[in-house]
Amino acid sequence: MTARALRPDRSRWRAAVLAAAAALTASACATPEGDPSLYRDEAVSTTKAAHSSVATVAIVLRTRLRDLTFGRAADDAVSTAETSLTSTAGTFEGLQPPRGADSVRRQATQLLSDAEDAVAAARIAVRRDDRAGMRAALVAVTRSADALDKAPETLP
């Protein structure tokens, strides 16, 4: 067999390799469908991180209401917790939920949204040194922290 006779086979082989490489590249660029149980695990770890931020704000509000810490130190602690919470929530909300996980997404984002609202209210009250606002925010923050704490059991 001559080298010339081998050429068509080689070019077919090359074309097949190129097509496979192109398909692999295209599949790597596509958004993965994902596994609903992994998505739920991500939701649980997100709510756990969010609980940490919200519980921090609850402690700050209690210490500030009892005049145990300075306004500026309380403001800084609440603002830092809020930034962390917003980042945590934003990362989760940016994830593409797999089919069959919409209810997990709905419930988790609701919990996170409630937490962000409660923490924002706390930040406003602390910065204004508004005692009544801080007491109201403490109720909302405590409720949100409890809900986030129970998320591993309550998420579908």
Add this chain to the structure above:
Amino acid sequence: MKKIFAVALGILTAIGGFVDIGDLVTNALVGSRFGLSLAWVVVVGVIGIVVFSEMSGRVAAISGRATFDLVRERLGPRIGLANLLASMGVTFLTFIAEIGGVALAIEIATSVNEVLWVPVVAAALWIVLWRVRFSVLENVFGLVGLALVVFAVALWKLDPDWGALWAQVTSFSPGADNTWTQYCYYAVALFGAALTPYEVFFFSSGGVEEHWGEKDVGTMRLNVFLGFPLGGALSLAVAAVTAVVFLPAGVEVESLSQVPLPVAIALGKIGVAIALLGFFAATFGAACETGLSVGYSIAQFYGWSWGKFVAPRQAARFHAVILLSTLVAVAVLLTTVDPVAVTEYSVVFSALALPLTYLPILVIANDPDYMGERVNGRLANVLGSVYLVVILVVAVAAIPLMILTRGGQ
């Protein structure tokens, strides 16, 4: 009387100067997440830093030269360069973290974003490093750093269940909410925080700055044997208060602003004020030490004139390195990188660099050409060798654990 005062001052500054941003953040984080189940790592780390600081202090006192001044001469330029790159890289990362830590401490007190404080802190730091005498710099920040004793007082005032705390200490396990890989990762981080390379750089170079001689070995040993363990106890107090307040509440420490909260609960505003003063002194003092250590390491490797015991004009290249390092650190921090994240990575990379820092100390402390009759005794060599094995294991495990746990998550 003067001698007793000097010894007491040395011990107190060793205690106050022991804690830095790495110890503060890592101990607070570990306490809030693992309770006191990793307290044994702090004990192991403190014994390690005592062993190697005593060796490097003795080398400085007997030879009149800093340990790393001798590394290139004794071990050759290749090992000297490896030692320089590893140790100086980690020290520079720690320097960035310390400047960020000072800015964070001021942010807590003023509620003005830390990024705005970074250039101010850096300018103040550079002026201090350029103008202030070494003994003033060391004693003032070391003594004011003693304000961190407020964490031990807060622990006592919180009146915890001491039996439960002791049960945590002796549990040696990650608990229900963490995995063993996470436990091991934070063990490496705590070990790295206790044995940061700059501490021996600074200690041995400081000995030369203060003109230690053979007669000062006893005083140096008292500082090391009493001051460092008591400084380690301060680190444990930080971990303990976060274990008491944050662990049951499900709060994980991720910012410096959370760390004074247990003190606020126990002692109120006065406690918070003292804690913030302690944060400032500990981080500013450590920023001075790391900044000087970057200059020491490069100047000693290249054989330049170095130190604050000579006029800045006589050590121009040493001061230029410090100035350049400060400017680069500011540039890094102005990218808005989180200083706490820099701290967390610096302590892990510190663990990675430990063998290249501590092996040369052991070699030089055993060399009679430099040490005469003051070479290592049997105990120092047994402890040094055991710690080298531990350090190697920690260094090998550091990066795989970081990848496996995604930085401890």
